Amino acid sequence: MELYMDGLSMYEKLDVENADKGWLLRYIGSVYRRQKNYEEALEYYGRAIKIFKRFDDQDGIASCISNIGIVYGYQGKDSLQLQLYQKALKICEENNGYRRASIILDNIGSIYSNNGEFDKAIACYNRASEYLRGLKLRDHSRIARNLTDISYLYIYKKEFEEAISYLQEAQEHLKKTEKKRKLRMKAIYSAYSTIYAEQGNYKKGLEYHKLYVALSDSLADMSHSSEVAQVEFRFRREIEELEIERLRLEQVIEDQKYQYQKYGLLFLFVLLSLVGVVFSQWRKLSLVYKELSSIIENSKEQPDTKGLA
Incomplete structure (x- = not known):
């Protein structure tokens, strides 16, 4: 979060307003969402959407709308969540x-x-x-x-x-x-x-x-399958979202590296750092997910299954 805020401060000092600032606001919103600070999350998603609309970044708009839907889901507003998912989906499909x-x-x-x-x-x-x-x-x-x-x-x-x-x-x-x-x-x-x-x-x-x-190596996992499924779904969604963001940021650097030169190496460093943070989060979640999968597959409890063989 600290690096994200430093990046946002840099944008404001340089008086730069572009779609990348929108993505930074969106990242900050997602950090607040993971911290269950839903009011702050919604505020930053809203700020990001305003910038995305100004620069016609349809993927950014869809990403924020989808994430607002996730927040509403956590708040038990299922009808609103579905509406927002459908709205984000339409934008994605219309823009490939x-x-x-x-x-x-x-x-x-x-x-x-x-x-x-x-x-x-x-x-x-x-x-x-x-x-x-x-x-x-x-x-x-x-x-x-x-x-x-x-x-x-x-x-x-x-x-x-x-x-x-x-x-x-x-x-x-x-x-x-x-x-x-x-x-x-x-x-x-x-x-x-x-x-x-x-x-x-x-x-x-x-x-x-x-x-x-x-394959299970343990019958103990079966009684917890519902809880495991919920945790697995949450992690895989986070990983998939972060993978999209990582690929998008890498493409931004490749396509616009000359544009950033006029803002100096410090600004470029901030952007590269953001890529690093996204990759780090993606890698960290992947490792946690891998560990979760390992726990599921190799429970410490080893009941006798010979009677089933």
């Missing part, structure tokens, strides 16, 4: 911001899923998957996660063949990456186990349950 659009669609899908509106949730997850497939750098792990989420919704709807179809596609994507493969396969095995148990094929259901347990 498909990476951010996929994140927003995941968030909207989660809202619909929690409300029992499974068809709407499935539509959102499918759109998010399509956008992810269209990116140059495909995140096969994330696509697999989306497809698995869709399969679970079909399980709730008792449409098991559709669920199996999505699980098979998810497995194909996991063949192309090592990223979180073990975690994703655990969810897939659990889904298969549920499907076959629901269909009365208990032998096959048990086979997949054994595969799930073999």
Whole structure:
């Protein structure tokens, strides 16, 4: 936060008003949001939006609107949260911001899923998957996660063949990456186990349950799966947001490095420092997420599972 405030002070001293100042205000707003200081967060998001509108930075506007939606979600204002997500999504789609659009669609899908509106949730997850497939750098792990989420919704709807179809596609994507493969396969095995148990094929259901347990290494995690899912969702959303910001800042430096020369090396140093902070936050959250995943996969409690083998 201190570096962000120093950067903001530098902008004001140099009397510089551009879209990058808007992004700095947006970062400050997100720090306040993570600190649960929602009033300050909303104030800085609002200030950022005013600058983004002045310089027609549509990605910045969408980012702030989406983050305001997150704040409203924390405050229990679900209807407002959904409205803002949809508004941000429209901006992203109209400006080819498909990476951010996929994140927003995941968030909207989660809202619909929690409300029992499974068809709407499935539509959102499918759109998010399509956008992810269209990116140059495909995140096969994330696509697999989306497809698995869709399969679970079909399980709730008792449409098991559709669920199996999505699980098979998810497995194909996991063949192309090592990223979180073990975690994703655990969810897939659990889904298969549920499907076959629901269909009365208990032998096959048990086979997949054994595969799930073999990956879990602990039955203790199962009782905490809901809490773990909530924490996992929060971390992965933060990581995805920070990854977008890191890539955007690096591109800004590459595209506008000559513009910054007239403001002196000190100003450029501040900008480079901001990139460093964003990367540091992204790396820190990634390590925490990795540690969380490790805890899930390797619980210290080791109940005897020989009877299930």
